[in-house]
Structure formats: C-alpha cells, structure tokens
C-alpha cells in the first residue's frame with residue numbers, strides 16, 4: 506500500500522514503523538474473514554483492511570474525527586488478522602500507533618474520559634481493586650444479575666511451596682489476577698515444584714502495563730514496565746531462569762517490553778533481556794515434561810471428564826502458541842471436545858467488555874455456544890480476563906488449565922481415583 510505520511514509524524518520512530526507496516530499491506534482482504542468485528546457488523550470500516558485505510562488517511566495528515574476513533578475503539582486487538590494475513594502485516598503494532606495518534610488529536614467526551622481514567626487507575630492497583638471487589642461481594646444480592654455473575658467466588662490459593670530447589674523462576678503476580686484468582690499462580694507454583702523448579706515473586710513488581718497500553722496511555726504503560734524491570738532485575742542477576750506468566754494477555758505484553766522501551770537508553774538492554782526471559786507457563790511445562798519421566802508415570806490415569814479448551818487470542822495470535830496447551834492436556838489423558846471457530850475472540854479483550862459491552866456480549870454468547878457445543882463437563886482457559894468474562898455467561902465450571910493439572914497431580918498423589 507502506498508502511503509505518504511504527514512512529514513511531522515513521518516520522521517518520528519512511530520512514523521517510520523507505521524510507514525513500513527502500511528507498505529506491507531497489499532489490500533487482499535483475506536483478513537476480513539477472520540475478524541470478529543467484521544463478522545458481527547459487516548462494515549468494511551470495522552475490518553482490519555478498513556481500519557488500515559482509516560489509519561493511513563489519519564497518519565497522512567487528513568482530518569481525524571471521532572468516527573475514526575470509534576472504529577479503532579471497536580477493534581479488540583485480538584490479532585486474529587495477523588495470523589491470517591499472508592503478507593505478515595503487523596496490525597497489532599499499527600493499531601497501537603494509530604490509537605495513540607487518534608488519542609492525541611480527538612478529544613473524548615467527559616463520560617468516556619472518566620470511564621477510561623477510572624479503569625486505568627483502579628484495575629492495575631490491587632490496593633484499590635481488592636476493597637472494591639470485597640464490597641461487590643458483600644452487596645452482590647443488590648447488583649444486577651449481569652454484574653453479579655462477573656464477581657467470582659473467593660477460592661483460597663492453597664499452599665505455595667517453599668523455595669527449596671536450586672532452579673528458580675520468577676512469576677508475574679500481576680494486578681487483577683491475584684485479586685480475582687490467587688489460586689492460579691499458587692497452582693503453577695505447585696506444578697513447577699514437582700518439576701524441580703521453585704517459583705518466586707518479586708514483591709515490588711505489579712501490573713505488566715497492558716491495561717494502560719490498550720487504553721492508549723503509553724506513558725503509564727512504560728512506567729509499569731520500568732517498575733517491573735527494576736523489581737525483577739536483582740532476581741535475574743541471581744540466576745532466575747525465566748519470568749513465568751500464567752495470564753496469556755500479560756505474557757504477550759511482557760514479550761514486547763524490548764520493543765516498547767527500545768528508545769529508552771536506561772532500560773532498552775534490560776527490557777530486551779526481560780522480554781527474552783518471559784514464558785507462558787505452557788511453554789515451560791511442555792519443555793520440562795520432555796525430560797521428566799515422573800510426570801509421564803503420573804499420567805497413567807485416564808480422565809473421563811470431557812474438556813473444552815478456550816484458547817485466548819493472546820495465546821494463539823499474540824504469542825503464536827496455538828495448540829501447545831491442547832497437546833499438553835491430551836498428553837495427560839484429557840478428552841478434548843471440538844470448539845468451532847476457536848480462532849475468534851470471546852469479547853473479553855482487556856477492558857473491551859466494559860467499554861464495548863454490546864459487541865462484547867455478542868462475542869461472549871457466540872463463544873459460550875461454541876465451547877458448549879461438544880457438551881463438556883469443564884471449560885479450561887489460559888487467561889484471567891477470558892475466565893471471568895466467560896464464567897459470567899455459563900454454568901459449566903471453568904478454570905485455568907494449570908489449576909486442572911495441579912488438582913490432577915494432587916489427586917494422584919493422594920491415591921484418589
């Protein structure tokens with residue numbers, strides 16, 4: 506695609522990157538078929554190709570309106586289009602640049618502004634989010650059903666094994682997940698402990714920055730990244746082998762720290778090293794299993810439950826880890842049920858479900874129908890956002906796949922059938 510960007514913007518780092526991405530798009534339209542918003546709305550401007558045109562016009566210096574911003578807001582950043590695109594268009598990077606540009610040129614209405622400011626302030630801070638959730642639990646009978654179902658019941662995390670192994674890995678505590686489901690990281694710690702790896706947390710690390718990033722606040726996102734790098738670095742120097750992430754949305758973000766901080770002279774080197782150390786929990790377990798005969802012996806028991814796996818967009822499109830968890834689950838005897846249109850987003854997409862509730866609900870309903878079509882006894886996923894979003898719309902039990910594995914190994918050790 507030919508593009509001649511606004512000279513003022515063209516010479517900036519974002520301008521140069523946007524231009525090189527725009528040039529790779531050949532307008533073929535293959536991406537339209539796998540774009541969830543295009544499937545729902547049938548409007549070219551709510552498709553990847555349409556949005557690329559809108560961004561091109563905007564970055565060329567043409568007047569940018571609220572309408573352009575609305576079409577960019579409706580994009581889930583699911584990156585399904587990247588997986589489909591035969592030309593390798595880095596749509597996710599382009600829409601980040603486009604959103605920041607639009608944010609700087611189009612004022613938002615007061616209500617929209619307030620909503621986004623509240624989300625950016627409350628969700629990344631457990632000290633604010635935790636009491637809010639506690640109040641939500643107390644007053645849940647007074648809340649509308651749709652909101653009530655979004656509040657998960659508290660499950661105690663269970664024991665976190667002492668750091669007894671010489672092999673150590675860090676784990677991202679995150680922001681929303683430790684408040685909503687502290688049992689996920691604890692389950693990961695127990696599974697890795699059996700593999701001879703101690704999982705440790707860095708007390709001063711927090712939100713990965715994805716929340717602010719997806720709300721086009723690059724300053725807040727980069728501040729979060731720098732704080733995490735400072736918190737993790739001493740552990741890396743002491744030999745931590747990897748930074749484990751159990752929420753695939755956060756994993757996608759941390760793997761991009763090197764790119765996000767590439768122009769920061771104080772952090773660029775360390776950001777690249779941190780990004781290279783970031784691993785989804787499925788990557789580590791699948792590698793470690795290859796050498797671990799004990800795990801294979803533990804895997805002799807059949808699992809009768811039928812399981813539907815919901816592969817989050819951040820896992821399959823963002824981190825390109827399609828099929829990894831499914832293979833692991835099957836290798837442990839899980840009977841996976843078919844999930845039609847598994848490439849499509851469930852509508853959670855970070856804060857999307859709160860900012861675009863109508864589209865999000867339609868995607869949620871489609872995803873629940875697809876997951877339940879094989880009549881599973883259990884739904885497993887790999888991202889806290891998808892987990893809470895889907896749990897509010899189904900009565901089928903749903904959990905993180907590492908929780909299922911932890912429970913299975915624990916049953917085996919206790920001799921349960």
Ligand code: SF4
Nearest residue numbers: 530531533534536590
């Ligand atoms: S599939 Fe790729 S090259 Fe084709 S229109 Fe979509 S983004 Fe452009």
Ligand code: SF4
Nearest residue numbers: 540580581583584586
């Ligand atoms: S990121 Fe997802 S919603 Fe956005 S244009 Fe691509 S496929 Fe469509």
